[in-house]
Amino acid sequence: MKRLSSYLGGAWQQGQGQTAVLVNPATGAELAEVAQCGGLGEALQWARSTGGTNLRALGWRARGEILGNLAKLLHGAREELIGIAVANGGNTRGDAKFDIDGAIGVLAGYAALAAELPEGNGHLLDGEAVPLHKGSKLRAQHVLTPRLGAAIHINAFNFPAWGMVGKFAVAFLAGVPVLSKPATSTSMLAARIAEIMLAPGVLPEGAFQLLLGPAGDLLDHVGPQDVVAFTGSADTGAKVRGHAKMLATNARVNIEADSLNAVIIGPDVEAGSELFDLVVRDCTIELTQKAGQKCTATRRILVPTALLGELKDALVDRLGAIAAKTGDPADDTHRMGPLSSASQLRDARAGVARLATAATRVLGNPERTAFGGVADGVGYFLEPILFEATADAALDASAPFHHHEVFGPVATLLPYDGTVEAAARIVGAGQGSLVGTVYADDRDFTARAALALAPTLGRLVLASEKIAGASLAPGCVFPVSNHGGPGRAGDGGELGGRSGLAFYLQRTTLQGGAAELARLLGGE
Numbered sequence: 298m299k300r301l302s303s304y305l306g307g308a309w310q311q312g313q314g315q316t317a318v319l320v321n322p323a324t325g326a327e328l329a330e331v332a333q334c335g336g337l338g339e340a341l342q343w344a345r346s347t348g349g350t351n352l353r354a355l356g357w358r359a360r361g362e363i364l365g366n367l368a369k370l371l372h373g374a375r376e377e378l379i380g381i382a383v384a385n386g387g388n389t390r391g392d393a394k395f396d397i398d399g400a401i402g403v404l405a406g407y408a409a410l411a412a413e414l415p416e417g418n419g420h421l422l423d424g425e426a427v428p429l430h431k432g433s434k435l436r437a438q439h440v441l442t443p444r445l446g447a448a449i450h451i452n453a454f455n456f457p458a459w460g461m462v463g464k465f466a467v468a469f470l471a472g473v474p475v476l477s478k479p480a481t482s483t484s485m486l487a488a489r490i491a492e493i494m495l496a497p498g499v500l501p502e503g504a505f506q507l508l509l510g511p512a513g514d515l516l517d518h519v520g521p522q523d524v525v526a527f528t529g530s531a532d533t534g535a536k537v538r539g540h541a542k543m544l545a546t547n548a549r550v551n552i553e554a555d556s557l558n559a560v561i562i563g564p565d566v567e568a569g570s571e572l573f574d575l576v577v578r579d580c581t582i583e584l585t586q587k588a589g590q591k592c593t594a595t596r597r598i599l600v601p602t603a604l605l606g607e608l609k610d611a612l613v614d615r616l617g618a619i620a621a622k623t624g625d626p627a628d629d630t631h632r633m634g635p636l637s638s639a640s641q642l643r644d645a646r647a648g649v650a651r652l653a654t655a656a657t658r659v660l661g662n663p664e665r666t667a668f669g670g671v672a673d674g675v676g677y678f679l680e681p682i683l684f685e686a687t688a689d690a691a692l693d694a695s696a697p698f699h700h701h702e703v704f705g706p707v708a709t710l711l712p713y714d715g716t717v718e719a720a721a722r723i724v725g726a727g728q729g730s731l732v733g734t735v736y737a738d739d740r741d742f743t744a745r746a747a748l749a750l751a752p753t754l755g756r757l758v759l760a761s762e763k764i765a766g767a768s769l770a771p772g773c774v775f776p777v778s779n780h781g782g783p784g785r786a787g788d789g790g791e792l793g794g795r796s797g798l799a800f801y802l803q804r805t806t807l808q809g810g811a812a813e814l815a816r817l818l819g820g821e
Contacts, residue, residue: 299329301488304495304507305340305476307347315511317481322387322635323625323676329485331510338518340476340506344447345522348474348503353443355501356418360470361411363500368404370493371397371462378458378486385485386457387634387677389626392587399774400462400490403792406776407466410794418472423804426814436811438818441802443472446522446548448801449515451537453528454480454637455590455704457487463776463792464526465494469504471801473524476506476515480529482638484509516540524549524801526791528592531555534787551800552787553780555702557727558583559597560771561746563737564715568607572762576736577611579760580708582770584681585619585633589706590641593732593772596708597698599723601715602688609710612683613660616706620661620680624669631669635677636705642677648703649682655696656684656709684709691723699726717742721749729784734758734771755782755790 298318302309314333321328352360371378375397382393414421423439448468452460461477468475479487491507494500508515519525519542527537531554537543538550560580566572583595600608619632626634636642649663661682668678684707690696691711698709713719724733733754737743738761750757756778758771774780774792781790791797807814 298327301329301331301485301509303334303509304491305334305336306343306506307502310334312510314513317510319385319482319485321384322637323627324671325675328385331481331484333511333513334508335513337508337513337515340508341447341449341518341520341523344474344476344503344506345445345520346503348447348501349443349445349472351501352469352472352474352504353418356416357414357470358411358416360472361408361414364404364411364466364469365408367494367499368401368408370499371401371404371490374493378489381486381489382458383626386483387626387637388587389631389634390629392626392634395586396456396458399456399459403459403463403466403776407470411470420818421798421802422818426811429808434811435809436814438807438814440805440807440818441799442805444522444524444801444803446473446520446524448473448475449519449523449525450475450477451512451525451527451529452477452479452487453592454483455587455592457483458490460528461487462490465505467792467797468801471798473801474504476508478508478512478515481510517542519543519546519548521546521548524551526551526800528553531785531787549800551781551789551791553592553731553789553791554785554787556592556729556731556782556786557596557699557702558593558730558732558771559599559724559727560595560734560736561599561720561724561750562601562604562608563735563739563742564601565739565742566601566604566736568604570762571765572736572738572760573608575760575765575768576608577615579734579768579770580612581615581619583772584616584706584708586770586772588633588636588679589681590637590704591772593774595771596702597723597727598708598710599691599713599720600710602712605685605710605712609659609685616660616681616683622669623678623680625671625676628670633681633706636679637677639677641704642679645679645703645705645707648701649707651697651701652684652703652707652709655690655693656686656698659683659685679705681706686711688712688714692719694726696726717745717749720746724750725753727753727785729782729786729788730754731780731782731786732756732758732771734760736760738762753783755779755786
């Protein structure tokens, strides 16, 4: 069986420690194996010295040009990468494109941003110089410069392309070298992308390293100038944040964790309207794209009580059609593939049972074993499952659908009275989410809902009938938009255009005479 290689300290190595087998989650076929690697302290030091020095010497715009070239390279390998995502990720072709094109889009987005940054390889100004006190000739100017450490990226299984490449693009433009640790189960795609990135002449030496298999003692080697960006479960995120070396060095950490994302349907939405149809379309996409294995997927659907019956019927009809065409994604007629691993399926089924203690299942059988294109019982499939709670249960902050994310094609309908106050209370019970969506044409409702919901969300999508034709599903994450959320979602933030660079840059106040600062900094 083929063993995939890590790239550490300037060399490819297959590892000698603990091994794991990568499989096709639809068929169970074994595809490759990975083994644990050592020497991670030396790898990080190589990144800090060789990689950091080479990156900072290039400057903002030169680094951006490299990102643009890399986007073209990945686009040229797009068909090959889609094939890997279908085989090892259990993705349909459309889901594979969503992941891979997202990665290419972030590279292109940050390449374009780089063209707007100053020439040279020094600082970025953060705001204007301000007097220290009224009438003073002394000024304070905040500047941003690349940190001198390495970026450790620990990525999730569901987006092996977008997750890895998206984080890399921001760190690279900021001038900070990356050591990327993809989730093991779907790492074939990350490994192939890394091979493309690490081909001779593509990146400066030391700018990127890849660690496959277990993380081992990686965090034991974190230093005070390093940053750690983690995407995954809240439990693992807490362990990363609380690691002894992280605490001892005060290394920066960004966590993207669980998120019970919600949609809020306004009281003015009527069945049969274009906006109602948009709700049904978006909820269907967010429940079933990547088999519901998205951090931005919709988990709670707040619907005015009067509209509950019509929306439930529409979703049951639409989701039922996808359930009938769930199977091996190698067959293009199948509209949804499996979950990524046996453990994910076990966790999802346990989560469904937990939700069933507080809501009624109106669609889907979590124990179904027969799916298209594979023998009965083969593969890690879960058909779309929809729950319905009562209005009283929806307001119960202790209900499991406000606390437990089932990472699969599962959501709960939550009837409410159509008021902003009730909506904010229900959404807030989730204790922080990556994204929420308000569907309404009532401008007053939308305005009040936006202010009430914003403190608990990283991103809020406002959808109306006027823009329904151009609207994109709320799970789409763009390079110019912040990706992160408060509380349960990890209280982190990625992307966001230029603001995303800040995680990798040191903010320093230069304090001195106005003329001296002007000569020293020379603007951007």
